[in-house]
Amino acid sequence: MSVSGKVAIAGVYEHPARWAPNKTENQIMAECARGALDDAGLALSDVDGLFAAGIGMGIMGVVNLAEYLNLKPDYLDGTNIGGSSFVAHVSHAAAAIHAGMCEVALVLYGSTAASNAMAIGTGMGSGGRDPHGAFVGPYGMTTVGSYAMVAQRHMNTYGTKSEQLAQIAAATRFHASLNPQAKMRDPIEVEDVLASRVISSPLHLLDCCIISDGGGAVVVTSVARAKDLAKKPVIVQGCGEAVCHQEVGTPDLLTVAAKQSGEKAFRMAGLAREDVDFCTIYDSFTITVLVTLECLGFCKPGEGGSFVEDGRIRLGGALPVNPDGGGLSSNHPGMRGIFLVIEAVRQLRGECDGRQVEDAKIACVHGTGGILGVSHSGATLLLANEAG
Amino acid sequence: MPKEIEYTAQPYDWETRAYWEGCGRHELVLQRCRDCGAVQHRPRALCVSCLSDAIEHFAASGRGTVHTFTVTNQNGLPAFREACPYVLAYVALDEGPQLMTNIVGCEPAEVEIGMRVVVEFCDVEGEAGEGAAAVPRFRPA
Numbered sequence: 001m002s003v004s005g006k007v008a009i010a011g012v013y014e015h016p017a018r019w020a021p022n023k024t025e026n027q028i029m030a031e032c033a034r035g036a037l038d039d040a041g042l043a044l045s046d047v048d049g050l051f052a053a054g055i056g057m058g059i060m061g062v063v064n065l066a067e068y069l070n071l072k073p074d075y076l077d078g079t080n081i082g083g084s085s086f087v088a089h090v091s092h093a094a095a096a097i098h099a100g101m102c103e104v105a106l107v108l109y110g111s112t113a114a115s116n117a118m119a120i121g122t123g124m125g126s127g128g129r130d131p132h133g134a135f136v137g138p139y140g141m142t143t144v145g146s147y148a149m150v151a152q153r154h155m156n157t158y159g160t161k162s163e164q165l166a167q168i169a170a171a172t173r174f175h176a177s178l179n180p181q182a183k184m185r186d187p188i189e190v191e192d193v194l195a196s197r198v199i200s201s202p203l204h205l206l207d208c209c210i211i212s213d214g215g216g217a218v219v220v221t222s223v224a225r226a227k228d229l230a231k232k233p234v235i236v237q238g239c240g241e242a243v244c245h246q247e248v249g250t251p252d253l254l255t256v257a258a259k260q261s262g263e264k265a266f267r268m269a270g271l272a273r274e275d276v277d278f279c280t281i282y283d284s285f286t287i288t289v290l291v292t293l294e295c296l297g298f299c300k301p302g303e304g305g306s307f308v309e310d311g312r313i314r315l316g317g318a319l320p321v322n323p324d325g326g327g328l329s330s331n332h333p334g335m336r337g338i339f340l341v342i343e344a345v346r347q348l349r350g351e352c353d354g355r356q357v358e359d360a361k362i363a364c365v366h367g368t369g370g371i372l373g374v375s376h377s378g379a380t381l382l383l384a385n386e387a388g
Numbered sequence: 389m390p391k392e393i394e395y396t397a398q399p400y401d402w403e404t405r406a407y408w409e410g411c412g413r414h415e416l417v418l419q420r421c422r423d424c425g426a427v428q429h430r431p432r433a434l435c436v437s438c439l440s441d442a443i444e445h446f447a448a449s450g451r452g453t454v455h456t457f458t459v460t461n462q463n464g465l466p467a468f469r470e471a472c473p474y475v476l477a478y479v480a481l482d483e484g485p486q487l488m489t490n491i492v493g494c495e496p497a498e499v500e501i502g503m504r505v506v507v508e509f510c511d512v513e514g515e516a517g518e519g520a521a522a523v524p525r526f527r528p529a
Contacts, residue, residue, distance in 0.1 A: 119464040134398035135430045138523045139490050140460060140468035145476050148458035156456070156501040201459040253456060373456075373478075374488075
């Protein structure tokens, strides 16, 4: 009954651009579609399901994209739940394929966030001039500020240190130094993070993701179809989604959507946390990674600070996280979830050269969308290669 | 010396009107369900604990505790740029609900989680509801 083991990722592509002022977002998505279909050994004419989301993609967005690509798919999904959307698109595509609604699903994202000078962290968080936004709007909440309030609460509750959050930034930068496509490749140490200016206490500049242009594409199809394609299939073993909001009742800022979506994904996959070889986790800020690791169950609540010390999440450690350099150092064109899927697939295929996770068989992918300390979505995937 | 955040009259609709009218009277208005007793904020037409329509409004104590906060040093929006550094916080009200706000009346470095705070109202230009528009914020109790 479950979709576990029935659907595969057959093609992926990460746009190499980090600065693309002369490209349109549709163009970036189309170039990514070409890349991922080439990777899979498929043609545009094979695509019968289209999945996309974007910051500027409102009503009709996915329809306009189909028009741009001259596609007439049988299945459309424009779900936009923030940066996690593309992780959710993979599970939606898996469900649609398993149900026979489409056979070859194309998931797309493209953005020129950097060349549009979009101040994602500090210029657009405060809510609109509408009755809903009025409970946030007056107070100057930024995106980073909402995550910073989660970090402050975590530190107060559990004694988590800025040094521990900085370990996440330093490990991720180390990974980026091994990724020729990463935007920020000069290694940093914990001291560098602590010495960088405080944007919104307790988060420093180097606790925050970068802003880049970019895009990506993922091709999803049935395991049966994937077996005959160009690359070894990466199997969808488990998926889950969740929403978390802090408004009514007694809010718990430290239990994020990853707890609900992760439990569902692990249950569906029949896998234990110990089975996972590496993670790709949305690292909008260092605190996002820390609370996500806790809520996915890789450590207990409050233990995230000590968990990320001593190289555990670095390549060669027990649970490497974001081996591509993540949003903290490789790329972050506004909504980063698609790259979590892409890197997990490349690692599971053994294509990652200097940053390859040794003997990688099972990946846990988790995307966070929205504003962590206010309302956010979570989407988890468990992916495996044929050895997993 | 940073400028204070200059609040403006806030847009409302019929679900949120009683809250902003309360602010105009310098009362922090919350909702209570007459059927199940749940207290909720932000205001809604229905009780989201039991989906009853029997919602009543009441003036809260205006007292609470800092649940968490951040000192904002960077905000690119012109309305907030010159107010940096300012304190953004969640205050857990004594009645239960938690709301986002600013903490004023002390140095940002003096704000701590667990600090007792009390509401104050900042009158602003324009009308929201029937009373004068005002925006609630909190200071050390």
